Amino acid sequence: MRRRLRVLPALWLLALLLVPIAGWLLGARQPLLQNRPKTAFPAITDHSIRDGNTFAALDGAILDRLPFRGTALDVRTRVALDVFHDSTNPDIAVGDGGWLYFKPELKPCEPGGQPSSDPADAYEVLARAFVAAGYRTSVIAVGSKLFVHTRDAPQLDAATSACVAALERRIADRLAQTPGGLTIDDRLRAIEATGAPTFLRLDSHWNWRGRLVFARETLDRMRSGLAEEVGLHAGPEYDRPGDLAALLGVRRTERDRLLLTRRAPQPPLRPGGVVLIGDSQLENTLLGLGRADNSARLLADQPWCRWPDLAAGVCDDALRSADAVLIEQVARDMVFFTTQCFHPLGIAAERMDGWRPAGWEQLDGGSRRLDDPLTIPASGLATVRFRLAEDRADTPRLLRLTVERTIPQADGSPTPITATQRASSFVSPCMTPAQTGAGALLVPVPAGARVSDLVVELRSAAGSRLGRPQQLVLDGGARAARR
């Protein structure tokens, strides 16, 4: 008996170690815990067995499949979160009352995270461009939870926080004054000031209050009074899992409300009439919006694009045939916005009318005024500066260089013409980086910037030709060609 008691600790240890395997044999399986596909088991061959990566992959594959890892994560997170109020994920900060915040919201002011151009300029140019192209436009940069629900926010790096807060403020103020621009941050802060949060505690998204403000505003921009017409309201409560809690490895829910409509719009929205471009804030708010019985979704016939889809050109045709566009992005992704906004800008520019001639000069080998199209010389590089009647203006302007001729490469495809801006007093926001075939290079000039400061290097195969520049003032008026 005593001998059996002595061996008990070893049997207990063995039992604990066998729990995952035993669970697997009994049918327990590990769910997708990390928001990615499970690591595949590597092929074991005579060759692969000599590669350290094979064993690393084997490790990963086993780890992704051992049951009860979720339970282990839950235990670890409960200790960290509930006992020590610590985060187990470097991207999550724990605020007061268990409020979770996403630290990459500070990315735009961290080393290596700064946007290449002024994001306020980028948002303004894009909004004005779509207005000019005749769209009913809403462009919004969603304020970060850290700077909207501030009362429970943790103490993060003060300088970085102040920098991002100021940047988001500037973007919001600019959009508030821009035709086609939209901001709801101040309205959310006004609600927050009454003690009612507009964000979820365990999630990076708005709660029903925040979504209601956003939905009302954007629906009314699609069609005046649409929110009232469809009877937009906050519906019953439900338990919503938090995405930030999931990043900590725990499944925790909190009470939220559904947003519902009561009626279909009359007349119905034209299918394809509205293009929705955005991320999960837009998706969570508008895409499932409909009646309580799920019989119809309000925007079921309207195309919706994630930002990667837009960058890949998947939404181009939908954008061309729409009457209205809603462009939404969370402010923390402003770097991505500033590098990708050239693409929707190019689509909008296709519809613009009223281009006027502009001047330019070639700077290679001394300044030389150009009155004609530019042919790329043998060096493959042409450096140009633009000349407009007003060097500086109070509204943004758009310069267009039409591609007249490209030189085929060895495989027959056209050699792209690339445009790079030299360092100057401003960075052209949403500038087209490269163009081939039938298209144009677009060079936006933000409000208040001196065109004469803008020097652009155009590179391509010798003989490629660009038409003389044209300009369009983005003064908030429609400049759309008849369709």
Place this chain on the structure above:
Amino acid sequence: MVFSNPTFLFVFLPAVLVATWAAPVRLRRFVLLAASLLFYAWGVQEFVLVVVASTLADWALALGIHAARERNRPRLGRTLIVVSIVQNLGLLGYYKYAGFLTHQLDRIAGVLGAPAPAVIAVALPIGISFFTFEKISYVVDVWRGDVAPRRDPFDVLLFVAFFPRSIAGPITRMREIQADLHAPRPNAADMGAGATRFAHGLAKKVLIADQIAPVANAAFAASSGGGLTTSAAWIGALAFALQLYFDFSGYSDMAIGIGMMLGFRLPENFRRPYSAVSMTDFWRRWHMTLSRWFRDYVYIPLGGNRHGGLATYRNLLIVFALTGLWHGAAWSFVLWGLYHGGWLMLERRMGWRAVDGPVAHVALRRAGTFLIVLVGWVLFRADTLGDALHFYKAMAVPVHGLTPAVADALTGQATFALVVAAVIALVPGARSGGRWLAEAAGRTPTFARAATLGIVLPLALAFAFASTFSPFLYFQF
């Protein structure tokens, strides 16, 4: 594979335990050998074949050395021992030091304007420093007549490859486990004590060392990037001292515990080193199997302390320079070793060794010794000598405030772990905590064992299982 890796904990270890306990006694060593070679190959792949070949060479050379003695052919015996040592040190030298040496030659050539040799970059196989020393100890012990050579090559292979201590010790002598090699027979008491020991070691590693590590990492990263304040430097140094102790001693506890469960008694490696009353005492408590290896195979053959003061000091410096170099191929490690050697010399000269008889001012001596060791760890941990100097400067010259990265790293958990670690590490005692927990009798140890197995072990396993969790906010395709 490391012991806190989920694949090791939840697949490999239970499989080996079950297979070993279930196997007939005569087959157990083959089960263990296969498991050990798989364990090592998991980390080093083809290099396991080099280890096997080198071990078989040592097995053959040991037999030859023994035969040479039996036939009264000392010169042949010496030749064979030299061949063995050269092949072992040659392997170690190539894999661990070739890059360092060629880098130094390149620098010298640069200064002299001479043609420089190509700088070699060789992947360092884990554990090579440990099993090289074990193989050397085996052959030298055979040559000295301290142990009989093993006729069965599988015994020697298992001795070298035995997975619980193949990559991080304890450095074991053949005579310590030879009785168990051929037919391991774990008894109930050892199995139980081994499980407790393993649980204790795992907790030290994942609940303490891993929680403290970010604090030390933040401080030492700041020393290279600038912005290290005085308080951050001292907190970082303390954090590293505790992290290193709990990580290394925790690993040793796990190795000893697994060994016991499989029927092997591995030697102790730590005995409350931060309670040492002198540097001499420290090296009788810290990584004991390494210091005894250097004592028996380098210091004593050099003459030890038998030829007067100057010779003793020379021997101490050689031993500790080599000790430093053994830890890593960098000048900072050599300097760290010489730092310790220097203190040992000073203690010997001034009569401060405090290892013979009662000691006065114990608390003061402990604090002083800990401080000396703490300062030395900065050299050990810093990435470069330059970083170490920056760190020392921050420690010595007041810079106010707390480095933000260190402040961020001092989470509630990390701070708690630091405090607990400091209390545990600095509490004096005759035995290590692991030994006390596994072996002591009485109500308190029994309660502590129950708490360790019932609460701490499941928690440590959960923490180990939850490590390397790295999710995406949105689904990645």
